[in-house]
Amino acid sequence: MSLEITGITKSYGRFPALDDVSLLAEDGEFLALLGPSGSGKTTLLRVIAGLEIADGGAIHFSGEDLLATPVRQRRIGFVFQHYALFKHMTVTQNIAFGMKSKHRRERPSKAAISAKVEELLSLVQLDGLGGRYPSQLSGGQRQRVALARALAIEPKILLLDEPFGALDAKVRRGLRRWLRELHERTGLTTIFVTHDQEEALELADRVALLKDGKVEQIGTPEELYHDPASAFVFDFLGDSFQFPCEVKDGKALIAGQEVPILGSSPHVDGPATAYVRPDGFVVGAPDGPGFQARIRDVLLAGTDARLDCVLDDDGSIEVRVPHAIAEKLAPRNRISLAPREVRVWG
Amino acid sequence: MSPAKRSWRFVEPSALPGFGPALGLTMAYLSFFLLVPLAALVLRPWEHGADHVFAVVSAERTLDALRLSFGAAFFAACVNAVFGTIVAWVLVRYDFPGKRILDAFVDLPFALPTAVAGIALVTIYAPNGPIGSIIEPMGLKVAYTPLGVMVALVFVGFPFVVRAIQPVLEEVQIDVEEAAATLGANRFRTISQVIFPAVLPSLLMGFSLALARAVGEYGSVTFIAGNQQNVSEIAPLLIIIHLEEFDYAGAAAIGLAMLLISIVMLFGLNLIQAKVAGRGER
Amino acid sequence: MSGLAKSPARRDPPFLVAGLIAVAVAYLALVVFLPLVIVFVEALRKGVGDYLAGIGDAEALSAIKLTLLVAAIAVPLNTIFGLAAAWCVTKFDFKGKNLLVTLIDLPFSISPVISGLIYVLLYGANGWFGPWLQEHNIQIIFSVTGIVLATTLVTLPFVARELIPLMQAQGSDEEAAATTLGANGLRTFFLITLPNVKWALMYGVLLSTARAMGEFGAVSVVSGKIRGLTATMPLQVEILYNEYNFVAAFAVASLLALFALVTLAVKTLLEARFSDELAAQRWR
Numbered sequence: 084m085s086l087e088i089t090g091i092t093k094s095y096g097r098f099p100a101l102d103d104v105s106l107l108a109e110d111g112e113f114l115a116l117l118g119p120s121g122s123g124k125t126t127l128l129r130v131i132a133g134l135e136i137a138d139g140g141a142i143h144f145s146g147e148d149l150l151a152t153p154v155r156q157r158r159i160g161f162v163f164q165h166y167a168l169f170k171h172m173t174v175t176q177n178i179a180f181g182m183k184s185k186h187r188r189e190r191p192s193k194a195a196i197s198a199k200v201e202e203l204l205s206l207v208q209l210d211g212l213g214g215r216y217p218s219q220l221s222g223g224q225r226q227r228v229a230l231a232r233a234l235a236i237e238p239k240i241l242l243l244d245e246p247f248g249a250l251d252a253k254v255r256r257g258l259r260r261w262l263r264e265l266h267e268r269t270g271l272t273t274i275f276v277t278h279d280q281e282e283a284l285e286l287a288d289r290v291a292l293l294k295d296g297k298v299e300q301i302g303t304p305e306e307l308y309h310d311p312a313s314a315f316v317f318d319f320l321g322d323s324f325q326f327p328c329e330v331k332d333g334k335a336l337i338a339g340q341e342v343p344i345l346g347s348s349p350h351v352d353g354p355a356t357a358y359v360r361p362d363g364f365v366v367g368a369p370d371g372p373g374f375q376a377r378i379r380d381v382l383l384a385g386t387d388a389r390l391d392c393v394l395d396d397d398g399s400i401e402v403r404v405p406h407a408i409a410e411k412l413a414p415r416n417r418i419s420l421a422p423r424e425v426r427v428w429g
Numbered sequence: 430m431s432p433a434k435r436s437w438r439f440v441e442p443s444a445l446p447g448f449g450p451a452l453g454l455t456m457a458y459l460s461f462f463l464l465v466p467l468a469a470l471v472l473r474p475w476e477h478g479a480d481h482v483f484a485v486v487s488a489e490r491t492l493d494a495l496r497l498s499f500g501a502a503f504f505a506a507c508v509n510a511v512f513g514t515i516v517a518w519v520l521v522r523y524d525f526p527g528k529r530i531l532d533a534f535v536d537l538p539f540a541l542p543t544a545v546a547g548i549a550l551v552t553i554y555a556p557n558g559p560i561g562s563i564i565e566p567m568g569l570k571v572a573y574t575p576l577g578v579m580v581a582l583v584f585v586g587f588p589f590v591v592r593a594i595q596p597v598l599e600e601v602q603i604d605v606e607e608a609a610a611t612l613g614a615n616r617f618r619t620i621s622q623v624i625f626p627a628v629l630p631s632l633l634m635g636f637s638l639a640l641a642r643a644v645g646e647y648g649s650v651t652f653i654a655g656n657q658q659n660v661s662e663i664a665p666l667l668i669i670i671h672l673e674e675f676d677y678a679g680a681a682a683i684g685l686a687m688l689l690i691s692i693v694m695l696f697g698l699n700l701i702q703a704k705v706a707g708r709g710e711r
Numbered sequence: 712m713s714g715l716a717k718s719p720a721r722r723d724p725p726f727l728v729a730g731l732i733a734v735a736v737a738y739l740a741l742v743v744f745l746p747l748v749i750v751f752v753e754a755l756r757k758g759v760g761d762y763l764a765g766i767g768d769a770e771a772l773s774a775i776k777l778t779l780l781v782a783a784i785a786v787p788l789n790t791i792f793g794l795a796a797a798w799c800v801t802k803f804d805f806k807g808k809n810l811l812v813t814l815i816d817l818p819f820s821i822s823p824v825i826s827g828l829i830y831v832l833l834y835g836a837n838g839w840f841g842p843w844l845q846e847h848n849i850q851i852i853f854s855v856t857g858i859v860l861a862t863t864l865v866t867l868p869f870v871a872r873e874l875i876p877l878m879q880a881q882g883s884d885e886e887a888a889a890t891t892l893g894a895n896g897l898r899t900f901f902l903i904t905l906p907n908v909k910w911a912l913m914y915g916v917l918l919s920t921a922r923a924m925g926e927f928g929a930v931s932v933v934s935g936k937i938r939g940l941t942a943t944m945p946l947q948v949e950i951l952y953n954e955y956n957f958v959a960a961f962a963v964a965s966l967l968a969l970f971a972l973v974t975l976a977v978k979t980l981l982e983a984r985f986s987d988e989l990a991a992q993r994w995r
Contacts, residue, residue: 154890156893157891167885180892184895236892236893440805443804446899452795452803455811458788466829467829469829469832470828531736534743536975540974542945542971544967549753587743645821645823645825647931665824668828669931672835675836677831681828
């Protein structure tokens with residue numbers, strides 16, 4: 084019962100939105116499509132649903148050719164970014180719409196439909212709100228109605244386009260956890276699109292990172308975070324600083340210091356670029372190993388303390404250090420910053 | 430990057446059904462009601478040769494009619510540009526009793542059939558009418574003169590300018606005006622240098638619409654004009670006269686000439702409008 | 712709107728306010744109200760009896776019937792056309808779309824007389840299809856058919872013009888959602904699209920009905936003005952006026968004016984109550 088996407092291409096005029104994309108979503112998996120805007124993630128989601136038509140490639144669901152199936156027979160639940168609720172219908176009517184759209188022979192009885200609506204309303208925790216119109220609901224409630232409406236057709240796959248994009252931060256966090264629980268309960272193969280790496284890493288079983296219509300890397304959140312396949316992946320998953328370096332015998336030479344290289348990607352000797360996260364520095368006394376810097380500001384609010392530093396070599400960086408270290412420092416202090424370990428790409 | 434497989438396609442594929450039937454119906458309908466008949470307008474003038482077309486269009490009577498139609502329409506649009514702006518300003522900025530009714534009645538010329546307007550206007554401005562009886566002794570003759578044509582066209586074009594300007598006036602940001610005031614500008618300066626430029630593109634648009642409508646207007650004009658040859662005979666009336674004489678080619682020639690002049694004129698106004706609007710954006 | 716006037720930066724001197732209001736009211740009174748009032752004054756000049764006689768006259772009644780008949784054909788035709796045109800223009804991307812929209816708008820900028828003329832050029836006695844029609848004994852020009860053709864052309868853009876901007880702004884997410892939920896094209900159209908545009912549709916129908924009933928220039932070219940047969944109400948007004956039967960002319964005209972007033976009232980009401988569903992803004 085897996086969803087198998089092979090070699091999907093799609094272009095808008097000259098612009099290639101999807102370029103030979105292949106993916107496999109396992110049965111019951113919670114998969115995130117992550118990427119910057121214009122990376123093709125929403126297009127891919129819409130192609131799976133049949134809302135966009137691919138130029139080439141194939142999509143199979145447990146052996147069935149999905150692209151040959153008309154949209155309305157695909158039984159794919161799709162939750163739109165702005166929900167696309169039917170404004171002139173009540174919540175109940177919205178949720179019942181799919182069941183009522185079935186051919187007369189397959190259509191459940193009226194009683195069965197209302198029982199199912201009630202069941203879904205309680206599943207999305209909207210009991211008693213069935214008579215409301217979408218305009219009378221909050222953003223989070225609308226989102227859950229959209230979800231219930233999609234689940235009502237007993238979909239084989241659930242697709243969510245930027246499910247939290249239109250909500251404010253607080254509602255978003257609550258819904259995130261709730262959605263994860265819901266997925267555990269329904270066990271439905273679910274694919275969601277997001278541009279927020281934190282959301283993808285926290286929610287998904289696996290994450291597919293897209294760039295310019297191609298899959299840059301696919302893997303578990305841990306794999307992506309700890310073993311990024313490219314500079315783009317590393318950079319997209321968090322803040323990073325880049326320095327020129329010299330690779331030699333499996334070590335990187337930065338600011339006169341040999342630094343171990345992380346990750347499994349192979350690297351050849353010669354000039355390259357080193358990538359470091361803001362928390363990847365050891366703070367030392369002036370003239371210690373690494374870069375020489377002057378502290379411009381010490382910021383003590385937040386989980387980590389931050390040091391805003393000006394490098395002697397040019398440029399400025401903001402590194403994250405434990406509070407214990409930061410508390411001993413003050414603006415205008417001189418320090419050295421030594422990368423603990425780096426990642427290297429050409 | 431793989432090259433696009435199909436570089437040209439007529440319609441982007443879509444999950445929604447019904448494009449074929451909908452476009453088919455639209456095109457068939459447009460062809461039947463508009464395109465084929467317009468083809469006749471473009472082709473038929475030439476059936477007695479280009480000389481005939483030239484003779485009809487350059488006849489003194491035709492030239493006078495075209496001059497009257499376009500000239501009166503232009504002056505009527507100018508009058509409406511001035512007073513329409515004042516009406517729009519008053520409706521947007523000031524509160525006074527009866528304002529909403531006044532606002533609703535701006536659209537009356539859209540809704541009132543032109544023939545009704547026509548007989549009403551001629552009755553008002555006829556020598557024994559409520560206004561005619563006052564102004565004619567003062568030497569101002571309106572009914573059965575080119576001035577009457579203009580009065581009718583003012584009526585017809587009135588809503589266009591008001592309705593074009595109103596939404597823009599409502600949108601002029603209050604902070605822009607407040608900023609102008611804090612910078613020491615008096616109201617006149619604020620209005621002429623801050624508000625007017627913002628409104629100018631839509632004023633021009635309303636002017637163009639009023640002008641286009643007035644050029645072809647027939648019903649409200651024909652009664653008050655008196656239809657005196659070379660004096661108060663408008664171009665649409667001349668088309669009807671040619672038709673009544675079974676001179677289809679001549680009628681078509683005048684129609685085509687009107688249409689072409691309108692297109693050139695509106696195109697020019699569009700260019701000016703685009704230029705004015707573009708200046709505001711930069 | 713009243714909030715706008717509150718800012719001191721927007722306060723105009725009282726004499727200017729009063730002056731401008733006076734100018735605006737006077738202009739509206741002169742240009743718009745006076746003609747409207749005159750219609751009723753003239754219609755009732757010789758008393759209610761003559762007024763009712765003017766309206767109840769057999770020719771007037773047949774003109775009223777014809778006018779309603781023409782509107783009852785032209786408006787539904789243009790409504791179906793408007794829906795079809797708006798559907799393909801707003802839900803699909805295709806080459807030449809802008810040209811199509813320009814064509815739909817074109818009848819607005821054609822003189823009504825030309826709108827009538829072009830049908831005479833096709834179907835008149837000397838028209839392209841004139842001889843063929845004569846052979847087969849079909850009369851289009853100087854008959855009800857011709858009036859319907861001309862009226863349909865003149866009112867062709869109204870419904871489409873109201874629907875296109877609104878449907879453009881609404882996008883097609885709701886239709887796409889209905890499709891993923893298993894609804895077929897007709898179900899999607901009637902249950903989702905149509906309810907979403909119903910007020911704009913009504914607005915367009917209203918405007919085109921008003922125009923269809925009042926059209927004069929185009930109709931007068933193709934009708935032949937045969938009394939009691941091909942004279943619509945506006946044409947009947949002209950016929951009566953030219954016979955110096957002023958009371959009867961204004962009586963018929965007053966019916967048209969009343970209808971115009973009803974149109975304005977309904978229009979104002981629609982705009983006040985459903986402004987967001989007419990203009991392209993929504994709660995999203």
